Amino acid sequence: MEQNSLININNLVKRFPVGKGEFTALNGIDLTFETGEFAGLVGPSGSGKTTLLNIIGSLDTPSDGSVNVIGQDIANLNIKKAAVLRRQHMGFIFQTYNLLPVYTVYENIEFPLLLLKMSGSDRKKAVMDALDWVGLTDKIKSRPAQLSGGECQRVAIARAMVKKPELVLADEPTANLDAANSHNILKMMAKLNKELKTTFIFATHDDKVIQYLKRKISLEDGKIVNDENVINKGE
Amino acid sequence: MLAIKLAYRNLIGAGLRTWLNVFVLSFIYVLIIWHYGILDGWNEQANKDMKVWEAGNGHYWHQSYDPYDFFTLEESHSQIPEILQKATNEGIVTPILLSQATVYPDGRIQSMLLRGITPDQKVVAIPSAELNVELEEIPAIIGRRMAKSCKLKEGDITTIRWRDVNGTFDATEVKIVKVFNCNVPSVDAGQMYIPIEKLREMMQAPNEATIFVIGADAEMSDSVSGWAYKDYDFLMTEMNEMMKMKKVGGSFFYVILMLLAMLAIFDTQVLSIFKRQKEIGTYIAMGMTRPQVVSLFTVEGAMHAILAVIVGAIYGVPFLLWQMKTGMSMPAGSDDMGIPIAESIFPVYGVGLIVSTMLLVLIITTIVSYLPARKISKMKPTDAIKGKIQ
Ligand SMILES: Nc1ncnc2c1ncn2[C@@H]1O[C@H](COP(=O)(O)OP(=O)(O)OP(=O)(O)O)[C@@H](O)[C@H]1O
Ligand SMILES: [Mg+2]
Numbered sequence: 299m300e301q302n303s304l305i306n307i308n309n310l311v312k313r314f315p316v317g318k319g320e321f322t323a324l325n326g327i328d329l330t331f332e333t334g335e336f337a338g339l340v341g342p343s344g345s346g347k348t349t350l351l352n353i354i355g356s357l358d359t360p361s362d363g364s365v366n367v368i369g370q371d372i373a374n375l376n377i378k379k380a381a382v383l384r385r386q387h388m389g390f391i392f393q394t395y396n397l398l399p400v401y402t403v404y405e406n407i408e409f410p411l412l413l414l415k416m417s418g419s420d421r422k423k424a425v426m427d428a429l430d431w432v433g434l435t436d437k438i439k440s441r442p443a444q445l446s447g448g449e450c451q452r453v454a455i456a457r458a459m460v461k462k463p464e465l466v467l468a469d470e471p472t473a474n475l476d477a478a479n480s481h482n483i484l485k486m487m488a489k490l491n492k493e494l495k496t497t498f499i500f501a502t503h504d505d506k507v508i509q510y511l512k513r514k515i516s517l518e519d520g521k522i523v524n525d526e527n528v529i530n531k532g533e
Numbered sequence: 534m535l536a537i538k539l540a541y542r543n544l545i546g547a548g549l550r551t552w553l554n555v556f557v558l559s560f561i562y563v564l565i566i567w568h569y570g571i572l573d574g575w576n577e578q579a580n581k582d583m584k585v586w587e588a589g590n591g592h593y594w595h596q597s598y599d600p601y602d603f604f605t606l607e608e609s610h611s612q613i614p615e616i617l618q619k620a621t622n623e624g625i626v627t628p629i630l631l632s633q634a635t636v637y638p639d640g641r642i643q644s645m646l647l648r649g650i651t652p653d654q655k656v657v658a659i660p661s662a663e664l665n666v667e668l669e670e671i672p673a674i675i676g677r678r679m680a681k682s683c684k685l686k687e688g689d690i691t692t693i694r695w696r697d698v699n700g701t702f703d704a705t706e707v708k709i710v711k712v713f714n715c716n717v718p719s720v721d722a723g724q725m726y727i728p729i730e731k732l733r734e735m736m737q738a739p740n741e742a743t744i745f746v747i748g749a750d751a752e753m754s755d756s757v758s759g760w761a762y763k764d765y766d767f768l769m770t771e772m773n774e775m776m777k778m779k780k781v782g783g784s785f786f787y788v789i790l791m792l793l794a795m796l797a798i799f800d801t802q803v804l805s806i807f808k809r810q811k812e813i814g815t816y817i818a819m820g821m822t823r824p825q826v827v828s829l830f831t832v833e834g835a836m837h838a839i840l841a842v843i844v845g846a847i848y849g850v851p852f853l854l855w856q857m858k859t860g861m862s863m864p865a866g867s868d869d870m871g872i873p874i875a876e877s878i879f880p881v882y883g884v885g886l887i888v889s890t891m892l893l894v895l896i897i898t899t900i901v902s903y904l905p906a907r908k909i910s911k912m913k914p915t916d917a918i919k920g921k922i923q
Binding site: 392 | 535538539542543545546547811812814815817818819820821822823825913914915918
């Protein structure tokens with residue numbers, strides 16, 4: 299085990315109780331991620347992409363095996379420590395954006411910084427930077443309902459990136475977007491990956507996303523069937 | 534602090550529903566404060582009126598006197614003892630002689646209590662000085678309630694009938710020289726006041742009295758043989774009990790009002806926790822702990838009560854102050870269970886009343902908000918993010 303990697307996964311098994319029995323969603327996963335990766339979990343529906351991403355994100359726990367993320371053992375992390383891990387080191391991007399509907403764009407992006415108890419002036423600067431990255435400086439006062447899907451996802455990216463986390467986990471970030479918007483946000487994320495060395499892990503079956511990946515991990519029935527570095531569109 | 538800031542954003546963002554709940558709550562605040570203010574003001578005024586018109590600073594009762602049993606009246610008067618005579622001369626007490634009698638206004642029969650009072654007394658507020666007139670008939674004064682029920686007015690002459698100490702009936706004419714205004718029903722309804730010396734003659738009970746009223750500002754509590762000392766508090770027990778009943782009756786109404794408001798907030802909370810699962814999942818994904826999310830939702834609910842204070846103050850303070858200044862006018866001559874009632878009641882708002890009302894509403898709202906929010910701590914974040922919990 300190279301403990302100095304960003305993420306170390308060893309023989310991960312995840313079983314879900316289904317009726318009286320169990321369903322094995324992940325079966326013997328071994329994976330390592332280094333800082334600065336732009337990787338994707340790809341595979342058909344039901345192959346276990348979201349499940350794996352959730353465990354890496356400490357939103358779920360392994361049934362078996364060990365998962366080490368940024369120095370924390372996910373299997374033995376209590377709820378509070380898991381929350382702190384996510385708060386300090388991770389950003390999430392969801393298929394359905396999950397913006398807070400009553401907050402403005404600015405307030406949505408500011409939210410993770412409030413949790414970190416960052417001072418007002420630092421917060422303001424960080425939010426303005428993040429708005430700049432995603433090109434939404436002019437929508438600062440809008441609410442999510444007034445934005446297009448692409449704009450919403452850009453706000454979500456800014457929200458995930460504003461605290462400059464080590465790791466961003468994105469589950470199907472383009473599933474609700476058209477091609478132009480998909481390419482737009484992928485370019486943005488690729489650029490942030492390059493400039494800030496943030497590690498991105500995607501779960502997707504969208505070819506447009508796959509084009510941008512530097513590493514493609516293929517899952518099938520809870521197993522890794524292929525793991526390759528690829529020459530991608532970004533380069 | 535964070536929870537308060539976020540809760541405030543969420544609450545304001547939620548718009549109409551928030552303001553509806555807030556308005557109902559603010560209404561409860563204002564209504565409770567106003568109503569209890571009226572009751573307290575009424576109580577204060579009633580106590581004052583009782584003191585100056587009837588109770589004074591206590592009474593001496595003839596040992597056989599029982600205000601609830603008119604048949605005792607025949608036995609419950611006797612010679613004034615020396616110590617009370619002395620106090621009378623000093624203006625500390627004033628004697629009152631009671632006799633059951635009948636009045637015949639317009640040929641109708643109405644029983645009443647005849648009260649002999651010293652015209653020159655200054656111990657109680659009854660305008661007995663009006664009895665200082667030389668007339669063919671016996672001068673009498675009555676209150677406006679009595680005047681109304683007997684259809685008598687100033688200047689009217691009417692026949693009264695009574696029994697003397699030997700049990701013999703006799704009758705005479707009285708002239709109403711004054712109809713006075715008094716808020717204390719027991720001083721007014723069914724009572725007629727004539728000079729005590731006249732009543733003593735009529736009853737053949739020279740130098741006798743039934744009760745003595747101690748002046749409101751005087752102090753006297755010596756024990757006098759044959760006479761029972763009744764202190765002010767004793768004389769007020771009945772009225773205070775009735776006031777308490779009124780307050781309890783009022784609280785019942787507020788319990789129901791509160792229940793309705795709490796139901797609305799509970800419902801809002803349950804609904805919002807159900808509708809906002811994805812939001813809850815997002816909070817957790819962004820690194821909020823579940824107790825933090827629970828407290829966020831609890832504060833959000835409880836904040837209704839705080840916003841209600843502000844909204845209530847906007848229309849409540851002017852209203853309450855206006856009521857304090859102009860008073861609430863009561864229907865003329867209204868008799869409420871015998872509690873003295875003025876034409877206008879001026880509410881009194883104590884700090885205790887205001888603070889305790891706000892605290893009570895805040896605490897109940899917080900509990901009602903917390904109960905549904907507890908459910909959040911059992912949610913699985915992965916399910917919540919997808920918003921699929923039923
Ligand atoms: N909470 C759960 N309880 C029971 N089974 C579950 C649960 N979560 C996921 N599964 C099962 O685990 C398997 C993997 O699910 P997962 O959501 O990881 O798939 P996925 O690769 O993300 O698919 P998709 O592309 O459709 O999002 C599926 O068969 C799913 O039914
Ligand atoms: Mg999935």
